[in-house]
Amino acid sequence: KEKVEITKEQKALTKVIVEAYNRHQIPQDVAKKLLQDQYSVEENFLLLTEMATSQVQVIVEFTKSIPGFLSLDHEDQIALLKGSAVEAMFLRSAQVFSKKMPNGHNGILEERIRKSGISEEFITPMFNFYKSIIGLHMSLEEQALLTAITILTPDRPYVKDHQAVEKLQEPMLDVLRKVCVLQHPQEPQYFARLLGRLTELRTLTHYHAEMLTSWRMNDHKFTPLLCEIWDVQ
Numbered sequence: 001k002e003k004v005e006i007t008k009e010q011k012a013l014t015k016v017i018v019e020a021y022n023r024h025q026i027p028q029d030v031a032k033k034l035l036q037d038q039y040s041v042e043e044n045f046l047l048l049t050e051m052a053t054s055q056v057q058v059i060v061e062f063t064k065s066i067p068g069f070l071s072l073d074h075e076d077q078i079a080l081l082k083g084s085a086v087e088a089m090f091l092r093s094a095q096v097f098s099k100k101m102p103n104g105h106n107g108i109l110e111e112r113i114r115k116s117g118i119s120e121e122f123i124t125p126m127f128n129f130y131k132s133i134i135g136l137h138m139s140l141e142e143q144a145l146l147t148a149i150t151i152l153t154p155d156r157p158y159v160k161d162h163q164a165v166e167k168l169q170e171p172m173l174d175v176l177r178k179v180c181v182l183q184h185p186q187e188p189q190y191f192a193r194l195l196g197r198l199t200e201l202r203t204l205t206h207y208h209a210e211m212l213t214s215w216r217m218n219d220h221k222f223t224p225l226l227c228e229i230w231d232v233q
């Protein structure tokens, strides 16, 4: 039986990532807007656009707290954020549905997402992904580390210095593997299952690009920040 030991450095790295993950959350007043009583497709789209805009800011702040990220080439920093924002948002919105986020107002959020002009062909894979994430019962450390690993994916479009990104991602993968063994001793394949979610995330990103196109065809407007990070308009 392999004795898994988390080193002092790995404990420190995990602490930094979890604290950053906890520190940056959607502000209460934005989340509270979910409770307002208009449920039109227009109203839902506007609310979700506000959530997404706020969530992008949360992800940018979280990313800046990842040790070493700000020392990367500046254009690579942008390429990593643009390439991973949607995936980080799917991971985070999935946590909201896993009842880990009391202010997610899950039933309301699901209702608004289902009625925001997203076609059924994208709703199904989206909620299947949420179910698969919920089923993993991820700990906070696993959620935070998996989000950092997603952001530090070296093979995003336009990343020049792959090596430098790999050097940041590898220690995260090492400590996530150990955390999974320690927190899910009965499930030796748990780490592999987590990484399998990242593959499913890639397909969601593809669907998301089509969601954006269909919203735009119906003349839906996004905020400047979303236009910038998603290269729309």
Ligand SMILES: Cc1cc(OCc2c(-c3c(Cl)cncc3Cl)noc2C(C)C)ccc1-c1ccc2c(C(=O)O)cn(C)c2c1
Residues within 6 Å of the ligand: 025, 026, 031, 034, 045, 048, 049, 051, 052, 053, 055, 086, 089, 090, 092, 093, 096, 101, 103, 104, 105, 109, 113, 116, 222, 226
């Ligand atoms: C739940 C959601 C949706 C969202 O984006 C909404 C969208 C998406 C889209 C879709 Cl529907 C699903 N997953 C990912 C994408 Cl990115 N695609 O386009 C849009 C807008 C522009 C219409 C952005 C952010 C949240 C979100 C995240 C975290 C929390 C949170 C907490 O952490 O405590 C509390 N609340 C209420 C949250 C809401």
